[in-house]
Amino acid sequence: MTFHDAPLSRHDFTAQQSDVRASWPTGADVDFAESIRFHQGRDASLNMASVLRQADARGAVLIQPRAGVALLSEHIRLLTFLQDHCDLLPTTIDAYTRQNRYEEAQKGVERSREAGHSLLNGFPAVNHGVAGCREVVESLSKPVQVRHGTPDARLLAEITLAAGFSSYEGGGVSYNIPYTKDVPLERSLRNWQYVDRLVGMYEDEGVRINREPFGPLSGTLVPPCISHTVGLIEGLLALQQGVRSITLGYGQAGSYVQDIAALQSLRDLGHEFFTNAGHTDYELTTVFHQWMGGFPESEARAFGVIAWGATAAALARATKVIVKTPHEAMGIPTMEANRQGLEATRQVINMLSDQPPLDTPEIQAEADRIKSEVRAIMTRVAELGSGSLVDGTVRAFEAGVIDVPFAPSKHNRGKLLPVRDLDGAVRIFEPGNVPFPAEVMEFHRARVADRARHENRPPCFQMVIDDIYAVSKGNLVGRPR
Amino acid sequence: MTFHDAPLSRHDFTAQQSDVRASWPTGADVDFAESIRFHQGRDASLNMASVLRQADARGAVLIQPRAGVALLSEHIRLLTFLQDHCDLLPTTIDAYTRQNRYEEAQKGVERSREAGHSLLNGFPAVNHGVAGCREVVESLSKPVQVRHGTPDARLLAEITLAAGFSSYEGGGVSYNIPYTKDVPLERSLRNWQYVDRLVGMYEDEGVRINREPFGPLSGTLVPPCISHTVGLIEGLLALQQGVRSITLGYGQAGSYVQDIAALQSLRDLGHEFFTNAGHTDYELTTVFHQWMGGFPESEARAFGVIAWGATAAALARATKVIVKTPHEAMGIPTMEANRQGLEATRQVINMLSDQPPLDTPEIQAEADRIKSEVRAIMTRVAELGSGSLVDGTVRAFEAGVIDVPFAPSKHNRGKLLPVRDLDGAVRIFEPGNVPFPAEVMEFHRARVADRARHENRPPCFQMVIDDIYAVSKGNLVGRPR
């Protein structure tokens, strides 16, 4: 299985670049040469790729919050507070910026200034421009990553990377399908090729920027094979454009057997697909997202969910964990709630990181199953693309070969239906057009049938709905009342 | 290995009973016949033994807080609030009552009334008498247990069991060695034979009262073999007196391999020793205590510790878990903090109880090691006792054959020194006179040496001190700074 998508030519890239930079006034301030000098002058401890590489070598599990507010000074205050409690810093971008609605973001900034508190759900980095973002980066003593959900993230990348951010989350699938309603996949994939090529240009100048496909997708009962496939595709697309530091992500399902197997298989598959595609000179690390579905409202219960996520991450030795907060069900966390999530996570990870990682025959069997599912899907993607990964991906989504449950995008089939089995693992109830190997599908069916028998009801959509609510109501499997 | 300690004769019992009941005015109100009728009239859902038996059959993990305040109405309010968040209720007794200092307890009640809040660290059940305790029991819709730390708990048992409590924690070793300074072991063992005989008399009348040896002892780096030995001794002594429902306890060490192995081996050893001693008609369940050592002051970190305890308990399928609170490091928890500990615990246990219990070859190896240690110690106890378990136990403590680390009692040798190994398991640094099998001791030494090498310091007392502080400082193993 080889893909021949070419790196964006300098010509294509430059043609796009002037439009991109002209699409909002702050784009004019990007100065690539200056920003290379800036990055090169910084300590390795401020570079995400470098810090991740070292953690990976030590087997350490790092922690990172989500955080972003409308105003520059507030945002700096927030991150300065959080950096004492975490290893890696984020800058979460607001939802207008994610849709390139910079005017609305500007209005949000102004209204936030009037209100005296943030009315935006993130930091509008484009509006704050290179100088504002540079101020953020320079105020901090840990590596900072841009975390968002932007199908066309070219201008955001130009500005934030120029400012000194050293990691950039997202990808043409993972920041489209779960985040938009009607952006054609080919368009977002092309736009992300630009971002990856930009990162590749930094790489060409000796500056390593980390790239992280967004693993959790819709955050809701996503079977590992689906999110792994998307991560591998985005990883391969990034490598094609010259990216060298890739962090593959996965959102906690809640079953420890499945979660540990998922993280193991994600790493294995990454190396398998990347080396098979001829890449050798890359760094691969992993990120585990604490439970991404609906949270319980009770803060105490939320702490339970947070700690269980920390446990799975530590037992699986993820390179880093994205941490939730006790406010998750209710709203953007206060600084203090954010710190609490980090502290609870840190305590568990510290207590566990001296202990052996967990591996059992069940975990191995699960990992093998995930691998065979992913290989089957990727084989179809390759067939559909006849040499082009972009084409293969677009056609795979059209055909429902890749299908993300509960995604809002029209370009996602939405025929696959997941459901939990008796042990709490996410299984396939309705495969849609995803090409599961026959014996694997047999396994899923049998597991779902077991549960249905146990609950005395046929496998049905209500079961899926019950599963969606289950964690927020204090369980993992959504049992009938 | 058989022990021939006889059940207390009716004559001996009655002779003691009048003194016991006369030792504080409220003793006069005990009416055994009435209390039998009361117990018999109650629903099975209010009987601890019955609820534990059913949970055990279902593989459910129940949760129980600690709670007790000075004043009756406040205590009822507290438990009424907590019962919606737990499965089993406690009544934690204050420390004056534990030392039979009822005058001081009385003063505490009065001063609490004046102050408008509790100045006692528990509920002075003897002072409140049968009628007060009956009011507690009748206000509640879950089984209630007496939890204390009383070397001479005869009057407390007379009063609380008569009032309708259906479970009684403690034992002649576990409520002496960690809780007192100079009470001769033989005396507390004899006094607890009285308590067990009293429970046996309830049993004779068809009322099953659950008994629970206190597993955690000093709560501080106690090697599982030590606490298991004490639990087995107290279990056997109870069975000898006619007790039929026994819950063996264990305090979390923090290493999941060791903790799961400890709970498995505790159950196995219970059946092994109880049936070998000729008992067949008994019910055995287990209790797992969330971390019993020093807690972190940060409430968020405390939640991490609490959730990790819940995780180990669920993965090991303990019958019940005793739950800590986010206030643990600071003081007796408020009602609200108590609820938070329960909710966090419940969330984790619910999410895990659908999932398979954890078992690995490492866990089996650890469980086998614990079993061989316990068998070696129990063999010496039997030899020393030549047929009497009471004598064997007294002599074993005199000789340091059983040795509880960090216990305050003069009747404990205090020569055994535990320390964590590289993986966080509690190992033997200095065995004192505890008869560890040679190959097992070899293993401990090797593990400790490994750690010492890794930390570049000899195994030393500072290492032990570092381990004592470790969890409260956010780790498991106390690494040198």
Next chain:
Amino acid sequence: MEAHTIVLGVIGSDCHAVGNKILEAFFSDRGFRVINLGVMVSQDEFIDAAIETGAAAILVSSLYGHGEIDCAGFRDRCIERGVGDIILYVGGNLVIGKHDPAEVETLYRSMGYDRIFGPDADLDAVADLLACDCAAKAVPTGTSR
């Protein structure tokens, strides 16, 4: 009795799709005729659909925190567009951060929403209320709401 028509959607740039899919399934199941516009719906799209289908009510979701901005002026816009008396419900995580539900309710009431729900809304209770509100609206009275 004829089914009441309701328009459902997630307002603004909000992509949270899961609750929306559940609401569609739930209200259909409870006998409403549901026009679901999905995520990222503008005020005018809501109103267009309501006018087109003669809907009795619009159920607006906002999860992502920009509700305070996106939802403002919705009633005024309904009045401008000639459907000033349509039933307006709003629900979700309606403001940035964790806030007292009573404050949130006051805020949205002042924007002209008839009923305001948090993320913990009991859907059965909502459906009952909605049925009543729709029925009351169907009965022509002299006074406007």
Next chain:
Amino acid sequence: MEAHTIVLGVIGSDCHAVGNKILEAFFSDRGFRVINLGVMVSQDEFIDAAIETGAAAILVSSLYGHGEIDCAGFRDRCIERGVGDIILYVGGNLVIGKHDPAEVETLYRSMGYDRIFGPDADLDAVADLLACDCAAKAVPTGTSR
């Protein structure tokens, strides 16, 4: 310089032994002559030991919550017994429940304790203070503390 003698113990019916064992090891290591009475020590036992050994200071621990009752009147008792100017430190979980440390400090200061510490006391800092206080006491001055 001669080592200062200090008396150590856990007051009342309190059995918490771990901190006490650590304090003994720590203060010995820091050069004090430590008389450790262990757990469950009465006020008079503390004072007896202090008189017998000519101790400069008594370090009282209370962990279990009854400190407010057990520790009251200690300074008065010292005065009665003729060692009214002995240095009195107290530390641990000094009241029932989680309280503002400042309140706890005021409460114990009113009982006549010179220095009051929570369970998070930094022992190195304590030892430094104690050495100073003992040295100051050793220098005879006209004024009493």
